[in-house]
Amino acid sequence: MSYFNATDFTNPSTFILIGIPGLEEAHVWISIPFCAMYVIALLGNFTILFIVKTESRLHEPMYYFLCMLAITDLVLATSVLPKMLSNFWFNSREIDFDACLTQMYFIHCFSAIESGILAAMALDRYVAICHPLRHSTILTNPSVAKIGLALLLRSSIVTLPYPLLTRRWPYCRTNIISEPYCVHIAVVKLACADTRVNSYYGLFVMFFVLGLDVISIAISYMQILRAIFSLPTKDARLKTFLTCASHLCAIVIFYIPSAFSSLIYRFGQNFPQHVQVLIAIMYLLLPPMLNPIIYGVKTKQIWSRLRWFVTRK
Template sequence: MSYSNATDFTNPSTFILLGIPGLEAAHVWISIPFCAMYVIALLGNFTILYIVKMEPSLHEPMYYFLCMLAATDMILSTSILPKILSIFWFNSREIAFNACLTQVFLIHCFVTIESGILAAMALDRYVAICHPLRHSTILTKSSVAKIGLAVVLRSSIVILPYPFLLRRWSYCRTNIVSEPYCVHIAVVKLACSDTHISSSYGLFVLFFVLGLDGIFIALTYLQILRAIFSLPTKEARLKTFLTCGSHLCAIAIFYIPTVFSSLIYSFGQNFPLHVHVLIGSMYLLLPPVLNPIIYGVKTKQIWGRLLRLITQK
């Protein structure tokens, strides 16, 4: 099937996903790590959900937030990887216009939800370290559920304009998306209308939603570090700081690739297109794969319950 770079339409019925441009001949080989990542993401996050549900000692705010993170990662990876694998394996590049807009909404909504959950987990660590005696009264099951609902509602409301704005534009240049999935910036580039509203709103979401979450997390950890350094012994400081280790790793694997990908898109015009695509894919795919591994290995309660489960089997 051949794809034209120039078409004559204003409302395309389908878009064409290129996969990884320039590496088409290696798609079958590239599919192996992508498929492995999907399997690991599903199994790892499902295991986290199962262990927390089955272990009464883990019915605490920290693990409730972890379950929210695991569910978010499962949905995020499922909104991306099946279509990527269908491109790699079956050359199934077409995606319906409405399906593309749905994928845009799901990807950006659950990325924003993940950012909000990481901020909520920072709040949990702050209360646990700075106000340990009030932790159970501040973060009750009800308050955790309300925080989770607020994160989901905020993300849904903020991202909902994306598909509605994209539906307004005329697409008279091309229907070829130079990515293996539909994301906001890639679809905006295809429009021949004045898309400054979509571009400006995308920057608003980046800086005033994800950016504010990052600032909140940084300020929270400044207070946590102040509390840690006020502890009397080095052993106590180290032990308390290690309780934040898993969360800090999750923050790093979410925000560092996100910032790096944004910089590449903004200032890396000299990078080959396949480098842009691979880096953009990593910021979406690494958190669902690595989060369950990090929390499974670093959290003794989860690791111990997993070992008991394997031994019983």
């Protein structure tokens, strides 16, 4: 039976993941850079976790948040890439309905966790630069653990309505998803019901959860910049600003593709569909791949420890 025939059903047992629409013939070649990015993400993030665990001097709030970011990136990439590569390599397009909803939940939940961690890291930079003498008393190990737990609970609860709402709708048009993975908007489009509540809730999450994280980051950096410009010398200002360089890069590679992808999904009907899908994939793959590289190269303690391991062997 052809994958591309619409069917009449209300509770599909499976969905069909098309992959990248219009580029099906090139899936094998397209999978090569995606596989390489996934391998780099795995090696990089596990390396970060190993270095922080084995180096007692790195047992500080900044590096604990970095470990949280690495774990989040590993889960986010792993929730997408294995199924996508099996589609590209083995034409394994079917995904169980419950598995699709589970994948959807993990993608949105850990994207929200990553956003919260970036906001927490901005808070860490603010305290370290604006209140350096109180940093160790404000951001203690128990407080860092509480922040991490709060971010996990917030994201888990806020994104839970995505699969719950999606499960309610009847699907009587088709079970074909024009994506390489299950994302909320793509699945809801297949429902033959009034799904405006899903759209409104998605906008709520984007503006009042991710938006609050962005506002928190912006406020932290406004205070940081005020503190930097009050320093007496240019060298001191530059040196202090460079301590935020890694975090600023992580913010850029996460929020810009994320915002661009969300806007295209909702308002970019004139964009070619394969472009939309490729941008969405980059949003999920670039942070896990680039974050450990950025922090490994720009953080002297991590870079020196990594060089020590390599030269020792």
